[in-house]
Structure formats: structure tokens, C-alpha cells
Amino acid sequence: MPEQAADIDAIRELRALLQEGEEEALRIFLRLIRPEDIADWLDHLSQEERQRLLAALDHDAAGTVLDDTTPSIRAELVEEMEPERLARIAETMPLDEAADLIGELEDEEGEAVLQHIGDEDGEVLRDLLEYDEDTAGGIMNPEVVALPADATVDDAIRVLRTSDENTVTAAVYVVDPDNRLQGIVRLRRLVTAPPDARLGQIMTTDVIAVPVESDQEDVADVVEKYDFLAVPVIDSEGRLLGAVTVDDIIDVIEEEATEDIYKMAGSSAEEEESESLLHIARYRLPWLLICLGGTQLSTSVMGFYSGRVPMYEQVSIFTPAIMAMGGNTSLQSSTTTVRQLALDNLPRKHYLVHVLREIGVALIMGVVCGIVEAGIAYLFHGNPIIGAAVGIAMALGMSAASLLGAAMPIALTLLGIDPAVASGPLVSTINDSLGLAIYFTTATVIMLHFA
């Protein structure tokens, strides 16, 4: 959301306070503002102002600001901070967020922060840091309320009342003496049950839990499918380790959509975390080099026909249009296909129908575009034969491009390769050669017959 006018006024006031150095007034001002809003405003401040602002925040607010700001600003702020202050801030955060914060530090700095955190939390954090950050273990909050089946509703409410504010409260989990998950009592059920009821009587035993090593995307699918507020995480023995909450799932969904979008362009979201141009280039270059290899095919096609097609000079001026229209058509088909596959909207038995439909759509559009382009070629470049060749080749080329754009992601899926990578550079490169070959062949055939 773009900043509102009210925000802009508040930011101006904040900057004035930061520059005047009136600490007391600054503290009072900051207590009136939500930390989430402060996180949004950091962009508008200079590096020095940001440092001064963070120093004036209490640990809790600083934790929210650090969690909500962009990775690059977080890195910049954290670098200037004492390990002890960072430890105090981390202690106010949910443990999964604290682990993310510490995980972003250099090993040595992370260790220094952990030294300042109490033994109990410190140990849990060390455990959390062991999990791959893209798994259920990497995004779960280990602070859950786990009780035996013979505990009462009243017991559960008492535990909730004294629990840390970062505890998962969407549900209370019922476990056996070995901490194995037996059932779930959602908060709503807890509220409406009689205080002396046993959890074992009111729990849902038809529990859906995710293994700690599950891919975060699969965890997101579960939460999304069943409209959960939290899903418990278990180890291979069925022991409760924590829960993944829906706010983390929202982040996963955004992250995965971004990842898909980037992959489709032969790029990577990870590069954004880097400040170095060389580093970003290293991410993107492999795709471009593969494409460069692919373009040798187009060069060969051009080289082959340049000596053979009659009137090559006039024919060749339409090659950019042929390639561009094929490229755009295949982009439409591949984008649709990749996204439908990603959303699980395209079951295996519909693959063939889907490809045929895409070709059908492209044929309709190809005929329209072909007729328009043939007219333009005839009117402005004065040659009806070349005009006809351009028009026919455009319709054929667009259909072929859409076949490639729709079929390639499906083929990659069947091979177990992520289809998002197929959508961008790769398909477009193959398309160019195909479109050129179709065009020059059509032109040659037509000219030999009619010219």
C-alpha cells in the first residue's frame, strides 16, 4: 500500500524529532505509533536516523520492526548493534522469528547473541537453527500449549493465562506422557466447553499434523486447504515439536509466488538479498548463457536460408515481427500453464486437452494477426507474395509457439523438473528458430510457386 498523507506527516515529524535529539519527546512519540508502521517508514530515513530510531525503541517494538523491515535494512541495523541488545530483542520475539534473525547473522555474531540468551531459550534456538529454513521445522513456533488428556478445560485456561505472549494459542495440544500428539482442542472449543470437562473428552482426534522436515510449501497447502489457524509439527515418532501459524504461512505463499515469478524470468529471489552486482549477475548469467547457446540455432537457420531464399533482403525484414509474435504467444501459453500447474488446477488427465486448447486459441489469434500483418506488408512494403508468406507464417508460427509454450512446462513436470524455469528464456529461444524456419520455408515455397 502506498503511504497515506497522514503517514507522510508523521514521518516528517519523526525525522524532526530524530534530528533535534530530544530523546524524551521521541520516546513519547514512538509509543503512539505501531511498530509495524515504523517498520514501513524506515525506507524514508537516512541510515543514521534509522540507527537512532532503533536505539530509542524498547526491545519489544524493536523486535517487531526488525522482523517486518526489508532484509537489507535489517542487516544494516543489526550490524551496528551490540550482541546483548540483540539478545534482549530476540527474547521478545516468537522463537521462530528470533531464530530467523540470529540465522541471518555471521556464525560468530550469532554465537555471541546466543551467549546472552537464557539457557532454556538458547537451547531451543540452537535446535531451531538446525532445521532447513524452507521446512516446517524452519518456520514452526516451538512454544505451544501441550497437556495430558486428563487435564481439564480450566487447567488449559490457567496455562494459557500464564503463557508467554508469543505462545501459539490457536489450539491446545493433547499429548501422551512421551509427548506424542493425541488430539487437538481448538481455542473456540475451549472457550465454549464446561470448565471441568477433560481435554480428552472434547479433543478432535482426527489430527492433521505435518512432519518437521516437510517442505514449507506443502505445509502452506495443508493450512490453506483446511483453513487452519495453525498446524502442529511432529517428529518421526509422532512427538509434538511445535506449530506453524497462519501468519507464517502467508509469508510462505508470498515467497513462493515471488520465487515462481522470478524463475519464469531466469532469475532468483535470493539475489535480492545481495548488495553485490557481481553476485546478482552470477545468479542470472547461467540462464543467459544457456539462451546464448540456444540462439546459435537461430543464427544457423538465418545462415542457412540467407543463401537460399529468393529476395532474402526483403524477406528478412519481417523476421523480427515473426519472432516477436511467436515469443509473445508462447509466453501467454507457458504462463497460463505454469501457473495452473503451480496451483494444482491442471490434473494429469487434462494435459492433452489443455495443450490442444492453447493451440486452438493461438490459431484464432494467429489468423487475425496474420491477416493484419499480411495487409501491412503488402500496403507498406509493396509485395503481395511476401505479404502472403508473412501472414501464413505468422499464423503457423504462433500456433507452434503456443504448442511449445504449453507442452514444455507439462513435459518438465512429467520429468519431475520445476516447470517455472521452462517458461521464460528457454522456450523463447527455441521458438525463435522454429518461427524463422517456418517463415523462410513458407516464403520459399510461395515464391517458387507464385512468383
Next chain:
Amino acid sequence: MPEQAADIDAIRELRALLQEGEEEALRIFLRLIRPEDIADWLDHLSQEERQRLLAALDHDAAGTVLDDTTPSIRAELVEEMEPERLARIAETMPLDEAADLIGELEDEEGEAVLQHIGDEDGEVLRDLLEYDEDTAGGIMNPEVVALPADATVDDAIRVLRTSDENTVTAAVYVVDPDNRLQGIVRLRRLVTAPPDARLGQIMTTDVIAVPVESDQEDVADVVEKYDFLAVPVIDSEGRLLGAVTVDDIIDVIEEEATEDIYKMAGSSAEEEESESLLHIARYRLPWLLICLGGTQLSTSVMGFYSGRVPMYEQVSIFTPAIMAMGGNTSLQSSTTTVRQLALDNLPRKHYLVHVLREIGVALIMGVVCGIVEAGIAYLFHGNPIIGAAVGIAMALGMSAASLLGAAMPIALTLLGIDPAVASGPLVSTINDSLGLAIYFTTATVIMLHFA
């Protein structure tokens, strides 16, 4: 998530039961399966099997299945259903989902269903159907618990206990006698407060609510930013109308990501709801025709140089490579830029730095690709002069392409136009002409000086 082996067995068993027509066995089987799973399996069944399956489900399960399945299967199932059965199913659904279901029907059918729904719910549904489906009003659930400030915690729990299972329970809302929102008591606070406490004493008065006409994307931003489970929706007088829950927000986020991805390719997610090829073509064709217009520029550039560049025939064979590499580079830059803008990660004051960084990255990659391509051109096509021209033009063209790819979305944002549309076809078409002009000019200059 792809279907698991266990699912495939269950689907096989389900199909057998559907074909045998043993209704009792079918009902027992279906009661053991979660409706969300049944929704996922519908793809694997024939149209007739789906109809028979839906007829065997109770209203509640049928509602979940209809809500979770794809739009095309939902449309197909609903078409065969009696208005009365649909009304019974709709009554089991949260009112926002029921409104979506009825909203998808033809006006006449929708009216027939509403006739069969009780007066009270029917009126609420008619109101909900008035809101634009992309606004807070279109996705809110009007069934919330609203109580006066002098009600006690015990009163609130009693209301929750007797409330419909579709009621929003993330929080209890405190309203004045005119139904104006005064405060919020989250469920967790309610659980842990003394039973005789007044809601007015324990409520949060620092309420964030969204206006009923807000864009759903803005509502999603609020829920995401503050990690809410639900956000109240108010009218222009501050009166409480309902709440948007986090499960609906997840759908919004997925929908908007899909919309962005489609737009980047000059397509639309709405087309997916259509069965007609002509209809889909009508969505995509405008973009292609704009591109076709744009390609006239490339044609003119080719036409202009074809008579002027020395050794045009040999020079021209590298044009596809020049265009493809420029296109891919600009796709990387524009994708990164569009996504960063969409995620609000790119503040206005960083625009210039961002564009310069993108150009810097492209220049590094362009030099690498240019050297490789110059070597290939020399080795395989035997001309060092053309090789040098290709190499230099590729490096320059890729940098120019990245400038265009990064700057165009930013320019459109500044003009108040959605940048996602700039990323795909439009930029690539302009790129082609630019890349060709750079290449032919470089080739001409080099050949005139060195050949």
C-alpha cells in the same frame, strides 16, 4: 501437492463404489473422508461420477466440496442441481462463501436459490451480493459477535457457545447502541480474562478496521502486516458490518499473485473461467495486436538498414541472437522490478539506484555474453569484423534492454498504471527495435572504419 499413493487407492475405491451404486456403502465411505480431500479428487472422476458423488454427500460436506473445487467443476455441478438443494447447501456455508456461490449463478437461478433460503439469511445474502467481489464487502463474513461494552466475559462466552459454526470467532467486537465499532476483544484475551470482567474494561480501543469498499488487496496488506486472524469491516459511519478472516486473505494473496503473473504475459486469470476458445482469444488478442503494431518499428529498422549496411546478408544472421539476448535481459530486469514494486520493497527514493544497479548487472552479463558471442561469430562464421560488431552490440543492447526493463515499470507506477502489464509483450517489442538499431549502427561504424 501431488496426490499421495494412499489417495490414489482411496479414489479407486470411491470410483468402484460410485459405479456399483451401493448407496449405503458409499455414504459410509464418504463420512470417513474429509470434504476437502473429496474436492481434490473430483478431477479424477467422470462428470457422471461427480454428480452421483455430490448427491450422496450431506449438505455441509457438499458445501465444502463446492467451495474448494475448481470454478469449472463447480459450475458444472451446480448447473445440474435443484435450487432447493443448492439453498440447503448454501445455508451450511459461511455467508460470504454462500454469496460467492450464488453470485456465480445466472441471475434467474440465483433468485430461485434465494427464494428457498430463510428471510433473514436471504436478506443478508442479497446485501452481500451488492458489493463488488474484489472489495472488503465482497469477502467479509457478516456473522460476527458484537456486544455492548457493559457485557461481561461470561455473556460473550455464552453468545459464542450458541453461535452458528460459521461465525467469526477470532474476536468479539464491542459496539455502541448504533452498532459503531468501539473496541475488540481477541479470543485469547476472552479466555484468560475473569468471567465477570466487562468487555469495555478489557477491550483494545486502538482498533484497526477496513472500510467496506476497500480493495481486497489493501485488506490483505493490513492482515499481513499486523498478523491478524480477522479484521473488522465498517461502513462510512463506523458501523460494524462484518469481518474478513485470514483464510479469505490467503485466497486473495494467491489470486493477486496469479493476476500479476498473468498480466506480465499479457493475459488474464479471468480467461481461465471461460470454456470458449474465442473468449480466451479475445482476452489475449489486444496485447498481441499492440505488439504487432510495435513490431512495425522493428520491420522499419530492418528495412532501413537492409539497403545500407555493408554485407547485410552476413550481418543479418545474428539479429535473432541480438534480439533474444536483449529480450531475456529485459525480462529479468522487469520481472525483478515489477515484483519488488508489488511487494512494496522498492521505495520511491530508491528508484534511480535500482535502475542503475540493473544496468550495472546487465553490463557485466553483456560483456561476458558479448565476448562469448564474438568468439562464436568469428570461429563459426569466419568474420572477425562482424564478430566484434556482434559482441559489442550485444553488450550495449543488453544494457539498454535492462534500462528499459527496469525503468518502464517504474515509469508506469509513477503514472498510476499497474506496472505488471509493462513487463511482458510491451517492453520486449520496444527492445527488439532498439537492439536492432544498436547492432546495425555498430556494425556499420565498425565496418566503415576497419574493413
